Amino acid sequence: MNDKTNLSRRRLLQQVATGAMLLPLAGVPFANAYAADPLVTPDDPTAKALKYVEDASKASGMKPGSHCGNCALYQGAAGSAQGGCAIFPGKQVKAAGVCASWAPKA
Ligand code: SF4
Numbered sequence: 001m002n003d004k005t006n007l008s009r010r011r012l013l014q015q016v017a018t019g020a021m022l023l024p025l026a027g028v029p030f031a032n033a034y035a036a037d038p039l040v041t042p043d044d045p046t047a048k049a050l051k052y053v054e055d056a057s058k059a060s061g062m063k064p065g066s067h068c069g070n071c072a073l074y075q076g077a078a079g080s081a082q083g084g085c086a087i088f089p090g091k092q093v094k095a096a097g098v099c100a101s102w103a104p105k106a
Helices: 003-022 045-049
Strands: 082-085 088-094
Touching: none
Parallel strands: none
Antiparallel strands: 082 088
16 A cells, blocks of 8 residues: 555545534434434334334233344444334334344343
8 A cells, every 4th residue: 555545545534534523513413314214114014024013012922121222133322212123124113112023132
């Protein structure tokens, strides 16, 4: 790697870091900067097959205390209201929801 490549990489990293610092000033919380994925709807075929519900307290046949927020497949940040799930690529689930694929976090 030559000096020109190192300089370009350094400038790119500086620009990314600067952009990340400016996101809150633009009214975009960093954790939500990529939170544009739509929520899974109850009529989604996969959601129906897995008996996904948005409110785990109303689910039947699920392990007591289980919900998306404490599932190993949940990709949202700790304490988030909603986030991604490995079962539903490109969509989000509610942290309070649950489905039949729930698995405890390690
Ligand atoms: S796999 Fe886990 S995070 Fe995904 S919908 Fe089911 S319970 Fe929620």
